[in-house]
Amino acid sequence: MALYSNQLSLSSENLVAKKKPKKRSLLRIIWTIVRIVLLAVVIAVIAQLAWSFIIFSGVFNNTLFKIYSGNGGYFYKFEKEYNRVWKNDRERLERLKVFEENCRKIEELNEEAVERGKNVTYGINSMTDMTDQEFKEMLLPLDAYKQLHREGSFIRKMTSIERNNIKTEHPSHFDWRPKGVVTPVKAQGKCGSCWAFASVATTESAYAIAHGVLRSLSEQELLDCNLENFACNGGNVERAFSFIHDTGLVSEGEYPYVAHRQPACLMNEHSKNLTKIESAVFINPDEDSIIDWLLNFGPVNVAISVPPDMKPYRSGIYAPSDFDCKYRVVGLHSLLVVGYGITDNGQKYWIVKNSWGDDWGQENGYVNFIRGVNSCGIEDEPIGLLA
Known part of the structure; x- marks a missing residue:
């Protein structure tokens, strides 16, 4: 101057x-x-x-610097990878705040895992800019599975013939994926449609095992046409299986997913190659019975209570505490068990297919869920299909 x-x-x-x-x-x-x-x-x-x-x-701190360090920051890379487009600067700032808070939680979870010697890691995925309420809306109400065993349910008990034909020798590891009977993981998006995705995934695998043809089937058909369920507001797998038995499913290509219920069912009356199931079966709610069905018939439909820390799961054995499963639950979730295994240090796990996209979890959308302790109720309501 x-x-x-x-x-x-x-x-x-x-x-x-x-x-x-x-x-x-x-x-x-x-x-x-x-x-x-x-x-x-x-x-x-x-x-x-x-x-x-x-x-x-x-x-x-260092983590926050990485989040907000311009074009080299986590948030910038996140926006590019997931093609985020914002209405205005205010919306971007709001999402950045959510992203920052979720990154804090991820860092805390990883530090806790190291301190407690847990074999699990957490990381950024497509849901890292999602609020807790938005995550909750992807899940089912906490009472969603209470009516499955009601009288007159489509899902039946296992017959004595089926039970007697089961081979009971259990190898240490088993996985249906290499056998070509499991479709790639799909993404339900911001829609409480896990019931549809899990029902369809179970049907796809059961049909492939029975008929030797793997078809990617339509979840959207269930959202639009299975009116006994409530599309993105939750649903019941028993009603979904009953619909699949009576009506059948077209391919995903013929009836693609749009993540909301459309004004009308767009099912073509002249659709060919409909995929149906013969029956749905309640499996005894214990580890050995689930393995028996896996080995002898195919993947198993299950439901869990979901704690918040499942959202950023990246790899390893997911083993939520009893406290988290009881007191920190944000909703229920339907999934598909496609196999099981055991780590070198003796930790048993289920191989579980999710519906949160192929960037979530490990191996393109899967979680290794702790086995044998009924964590978060994963062994409470196992259901198998015959096609």
Whole structure:
């Protein structure tokens, strides 16, 4: 500033001496422009500091720096990878705040896993900018499975003939995926339609095992046409299986998923190659009976109570505590058990197919869920299909 002042002072003296008022006016204009530019710089600096304060809430650490370090930050990469498009800057800021909070939780979960010697990791996925309420809306109400055993249910008990034909020798590991009878993991999106995805996944595998043809079937047909269920507001797998038995499913390509109930059922009356099932069977709610069905018939439909820390699961053995399964549950969820295994240190697990997309969990959308302790009720309501 001193340099500017000296220059202006000398210029002013020369102007007075030469009596050229037009140049004096020009200098005043230039000085005004300089002051405006300086003021704009100051405002920009203050705005940047305020922005940082809003985002970081007064806390600045390495994780937050990585979240908000421009084009190299986690959030920028997240936006690009998942093609996020925002209505305006305000929405972006709100999602950034949610993303930041979820990243904090991920860091805390990983630190806790290390401290407790747990073989599990957590990380960023497509749901990291999702609020707790949005996650809850993807799940089923807590009483969704209470009516499955009601009188007159489509799902029947296992017959004595079926029970007597079961081979009871259990290998240490088993997995249906390499046998070509399990479709790739799909994504239900922000819709409480896990009941449809799990029902369809169970049907796809049962039909492939029985008939040697693996078809990717339509979840959207269940949302639009199975009116006894409630589409994105939840549903009952018993009603879904009954519908599949009576009506059948078309392919996913013929009736693609749109993640909401459409105004009318778009089922083509002349559709061919409908896929149906013969029956649905209640399996005894214990580890050995589930393995028996897996080995002899196929994948098993199950339901769990979902704690919040399942959302960022990345890999390893997911083993929620009894406390989390009882007191921190945000909803119920339907899934498909396609196999089981055991780690080198003797930790048993189920291989479970989810419907949260192929970027969630490990092996393109799967979770290794702790086995044999009925964690979060995973062994409470096992259901098998025959096609």
